Amino acid sequence: MIRPAVIVITGASSGLGTALAAAYARPGVTLGLQGRDAQRLATVASACIAKGAVVKTAIMDVRNKDGMRKLIQDFDKTHPIDLLIANAGISAGTLGTMGESEQQVRDIFAVNVDGVFNSVLPAIPLMQLRKRGQIAIISSLAGIRGLPSCPAYSASKNAVRAMGEGLRGTLKDNGIEVTVVCPGYIKTPMTDVNNFPMPLLMSAEKAAEVIVKGLAKNRSRVAFPLALYLPLLLISYLPLWITDPFFAALPRKTAMEKK
Numbered sequence: 561m562i563r564p565a566v567i568v569i570t571g572a573s574s575g576l577g578t579a580l581a582a583a584y585a586r587p588g589v590t591l592g593l594q595g596r597d598a599q600r601l602a603t604v605a606s607a608c609i610a611k612g613a614v615v616k617t618a619i620m621d622v623r624n625k626d627g628m629r630k631l632i633q634d635f636d637k638t639h640p641i642d643l644l645i646a647n648a649g650i651s652a653g654t655l656g657t658m659g660e661s662e663q664q665v666r667d668i669f670a671v672n673v674d675g676v677f678n679s680v681l682p683a684i685p686l687m688q689l690r691k692r693g694q695i696a697i698i699s700s701l702a703g704i705r706g707l708p709s710c711p712a713y714s715a716s717k718n719a720v721r722a723m724g725e726g727l728r729g730t731l732k733d734n735g736i737e738v739t740v741v742c743p744g745y746i747k748t749p750m751t752d753v754n755n756f757p758m759p760l761l762m763s764a765e766k767a768a769e770v771i772v773k774g775l776a777k778n779r780s781r782v783a784f785p786l787a788l789y790l791p792l793l794l795i796s797y798l799p800l801w802i803t804d805p806f807f808a809a810l811p812r813k814t815a816m817e818k819k
């Protein structure tokens with residue numbers, strides 16, 4: 561969608577969500593910003609209002625299925641949603657550890673998969689009625705192939721990538737655009753805890769700029785940076801037994817740390 565006027569962003573209180581909110585904020589735009597941290601969300605809202613946008617904020621956990629449904633339905637009644645960006649997500653890094661414990665595997669799926677469903681699914685029938693709308697799902701380059709450094713995180717991102725790619729075909733005839741976003745490393749609180757080299761780390765503002773352009777062009781997949789995406793894509797087509805050693809050697813966190 562070239563110029564969405566009503567945009568909902570989950571996980572807008574930090575990192576990429578904040579940068580996306582700022583990138584879209586301008587006169588004539590209404591933003592529905594969701595997060596859990598009221599203070600950070602209010603700061604983001606103030607910055608977007610200063611840029612001329614109308615902003616509604618909601619403190620809500622994306623794991624709350626009924627809460628998310630009501631939130632999206634209520635918001636849509638007064639502000640029919642043009643673009644919904646399912647961005648809220650966590651990693652073991654966000655959760656403050658180096659590995660993925662069993663509980664964290666479940667937490668990662670609850671937020672990154674169920675949370676995306678809870679955000680996207682209530683919006684679909686509303687958009688179907690209007691025969692217009694756009695849904696963006698924030699996956700990751702980690703969702704292209706299962707990664708030994710973060711199996712649950714990459715599995716969660718793979719799941720929502722496949723869901724988005726499927727929905728794109730399912731909803732095309734309903735006039736609904738669906739884009740899956742697969743970024744590489746972005747400098748945010750999620751990656752600030754990483755103590756290993758992150759190739760081609762980019763700012764959240766730059767990432768938001770690439771995403772906004774990709775969404776305006778209704779790209780099926782917005783994957784970047786290309787210098788990381790293309791080799792990863794090529795490698796992912798090779799037999800697993802050839803690429804296993806390469807992926808096993810990828811850098812990962814080496815010590816317990818807290819956010």
Ligand SMILES: NC(=O)c1ccc[n+]([C@@H]2O[C@H](COP(=O)([O-])OP(=O)(O)OC[C@H]3O[C@@H](n4cnc5c(N)ncnc54)[C@H](OP(=O)(O)O)[C@@H]3O)[C@@H](O)[C@H]2O)c1
Nearest residue numbers: 571573574575576595596597621622648649745746748750
């Ligand atoms: N950073 C990267 O390198 C990178 C790369 C590829 C993809 N991504 C994806 O980009 C998205 C944003 O990540 P980020 O790097 O910006 O991380 P971040 O700075 O940690 O921000 C995560 C956002 O998600 C929200 N969130 C987390 N759990 C939530 C829950 N249960 N309910 C509601 N909101 C919740 C947080 O809200 P509160 O802070 O208010 O709790 C915060 O606004 C994620 O989906 C992530 O997987 C990030």
